[in-house]
Amino acid sequence: MIKASADPQWLPLYDALASDVRLHIIRMLSEQSMNNKDLAERLGLSGAIVSMHVKKLQAAGIVTSAMVRKDGGTHKMNALAVPGVEVLFPHVRQETRTFHEVVVPVGHYNDHEVYPTCGLATTSKMIGQFDDPRFFLDPERVQASILWFGRGFVEYRLPNFLLSSQQLEEIEISLEIGSEAPGVNRDWPSDITFSLNQKELGVWTSPGDSGEGRGALTPAWWTDQVNQYGFLKLIQIREDGTYLDGQRMSAVGLHDLAVQRNQWTLRLEVKEDAAHVGGLTLYGAGFGNYNQDIVFRTYYRSM
Numbered sequence: 404m405i406k407a408s409a410d411p412q413w414l415p416l417y418d419a420l421a422s423d424v425r426l427h428i429i430r431m432l433s434e435q436s437m438n439n440k441d442l443a444e445r446l447g448l449s450g451a452i453v454s455m456h457v458k459k460l461q462a463a464g465i466v467t468s469a470m471v472r473k474d475g476g477t478h479k480m481n482a483l484a485v486p487g488v489e490v491l492f493p494h495v496r497q498e499t500r501t502f503h504e505v506v507v508p509v510g511h512y513n514d515h516e517v518y519p520t521c522g523l524a525t526t527s528k529m530i531g532q533f534d535d536p537r538f539f540l541d542p543e544r545v546q547a548s549i550l551w552f553g554r555g556f557v558e559y560r561l562p563n564f565l566l567s568s569q570q571l572e573e574i575e576i577s578l579e580i581g582s583e584a585p586g587v588n589r590d591w592p593s594d595i596t597f598s599l600n601q602k603e604l605g606v607w608t609s610p611g612d613s614g615e616g617r618g619a620l621t622p623a624w625w626t627d628q629v630n631q632y633g634f635l636k637l638i639q640i641r642e643d644g645t646y647l648d649g650q651r652m653s654a655v656g657l658h659d660l661a662v663q664r665n666q667w668t669l670r671l672e673v674k675e676d677a678a679h680v681g682g683l684t685l686y687g688a689g690f691g692n693y694n695q696d697i698v699f700r701t702y703y704r705s706m
Contacts (some may be wrong), residue, residue, distance in 0.1 A: 405464055405488045416488065419463035424448070425456050429483065432466065435589075436482040436616045436632065436692065457481055471617045473627060482619030482692050486635050500702050502575075503564040507697040509687035510547030513560045515539050517552035520585055520682065524549050526622050526689035549691075551583040551630055551684040556672035561699050563666050569703040571657060574599070574640040576669065577698040579691045581633030583682025584612035593681025597638060598670040600660050604638065604645045605652035608679060619692045630684045632691040667699065 407413040419425055428442060437445075443453040460466035467484035470477050510523065519534035525546045531538030536552075538544070550557065565571060582593035589611035597604045617625075618632035639646045640660070645653045673683050687696045 405485050406491060407488060408491050409493055415459075416463040416465070419459045419465060420488070422456065422459075424452075425460055428453075428456060428460065428481075429465065432481060432483045435613055436480045436619050438478045438480050438616070441616070442481070467619060469619060471621065472623055473617055480617055480619065482632075486693070500572075501704070502700045502702040505561045505564075505699045506695075507559055507561060507699060508545065508547070509550055509685045509696060510544045511559065512544075512557040514558040515556060517555040517557070519553055520583060521552035521555075522550070523547040524625075524690075527624070548687040548689040549630065549685065551682065552673070553583060553682040554673045554675055554677075554680050556670050557685070558668060558670040559697065561667045561669060563663060563701070565701055565703060568706055570706050571662070571701060571703050572641075573702040574638075574657070575698075575700040575702065576638040576640075577635070577695065579633045579635050579686040579693045579695065580609065580671070581630070581684045581686075582609040582612040583630065583684045586628055587612050587630065589613050591681045592679040593673055593683060594677035594679045595683055596670075596672045596674060596677075598668075598672065599640070600663065600668050601670075602655060602660055603653075604640065604655050605647065606677075607636065607647055607652070609634065609681065609683075612682070612684060618686075618690060620690055620694055622689065625690075630686075633684055633686050635693050669697075669699070 407416055431437060431445060439450055439453050439457060443450045457466060464484060466481050468479050468481045471480050517536050517539055521536055522533045523530040523538060523544055526548045530541055530543050530547060582591045584591035591611040593609045594606050595609055596606050612630060613632050621631055637648055640657055642656045644651050645655045671683060673680060688694050
């Protein structure tokens with residue numbers, strides 16, 4: 404997240420956002436990474452003009468570009484470098500929020516039940532073989548930076564660092580996630596259920612398993628024909644309900660959770676009887692478009 408202010412140093416950022424074309428580029432890159440040629444074709448503009456717009460977005464820190472292998476050649480692929488921009492005005496006093504943060508690698512699950520298509524990989528190699536659930540028990544799984552399955556669940560146990568003198572105000576969970584199609588298919592909906600401490604928070608329908616263009620962080624050895632990147636989702640649980648990317652997902656609030664003293668239990672699941680059984684892919688640091696693992700925060704105030 405870029406946190407800008409009214410200082411003149413941020414003028415390149417504001418200039419980068421002051422263009423319909425550049426805003427359109429941001430929207431397209433939020434869906435998939437693209438090279439300048441693809442952007443030019445979609446926008447109906449010349450390559451030189453698109454290159455100028457991309458350079459402005461790069462200078463502002465909004466877009467990052469990297470050379471990747473694709474279709475037998477090397478291409479300079481563009482992707483969003485940040486999930487958003489926040490502008491802080493000097494006359495607005497910002498309240499400092501205190502929180503505990505736990506960052507969980509995607510392979511550090513404590514329980515699972517998965518069905519093909521499925522698999523795991525580190526940033527350097529596959530763990531075991533494709534479509535063999537037994538490798539989800541392999542001790543090397545803790546090194547995984549991506550995992551996927553057709554249906555089932557993975558469950559993580561995280562430490563609860565809240566003290567008796569700290570009042571929980573909000574829980575925030577951030578992760579990059581998407582569907583799991585055989586190969587890739589951007590039109591492959593999947594109903595993914597999020598649960599915390601055995602309480603269902605709600606269901607998000609992933610639109611597909613993106614793969615038109617490589618992810619910004621996709622390792623060079625990773626083939627083009629499988630999962631590339633997902634969607635960065637932000638879950639917020641407050642007293643009045645659960646929100647996904649700022650939109651209310653359910654009425655489940657903090658008071659509905661059975662808070663355990665020492666741990667939180669987070670489950671990500673595609674149920675067998677879901678309307679859309681389209682699987683789940685979870686991207687960690689080193690894969691996808693966002694260089695992060697599962698980020699779990701508990702905001703609190705001292706009593």
